[in-house]
Amino acid sequence: RMTKEDIEWLIIELLAEDNARDAADLLQELTAAGANMPVDSLLAAEVLARVQEQCEVELPTSAETARALRSVKTFAQAVWDLLPKEQSKAATA
Numbered sequence: 421r422m423t424k425e426d427i428e429w430l431i432i433e434l435l436a437e438d439n440a441r442d443a444a445d446l447l448q449e450l451t452a453a454g455a456n457m458p459v460d461s462l463l464a465a466e467v468l469a470r471v472q473e474q475c476e477v478e479l480p481t482s483a484e485t486a487r488a489l490r491s492v493k494t495f496a497q498a499v500w501d502l503l504p505k506e507q508s509k510a511a512t513a
Contacts, residue, residue: 422503429443431495435459435464435467464489478502479499
């Protein structure tokens with residue numbers, strides 16, 4: 421089961437891959453740019469399909485999703501919110 425941090429790292433790895441960059445270097449650069457790790461909207465759109473495929477979710481085409489793609493953390497949160505939560509429900513039952 422993926423954690424929100426796993427999703428954040430997946431996004432960073434895919435962004436780095438698309439830009440022929442080292443993921444750790446990109447993480448450091450994004451972290452330096454701000455707490456939410458801002459992402460260029462074009463880059464986010466390029467990795468969106470692969471993140472959806474790997475996480476087996478589909479983000480709706482909406483203004484809210486477009487805003488979520490502006491940073492790694494909000495992108496990861498949007499994906500996380502769509503993941504099935506059976507395990508968390510079982511843990512609280």
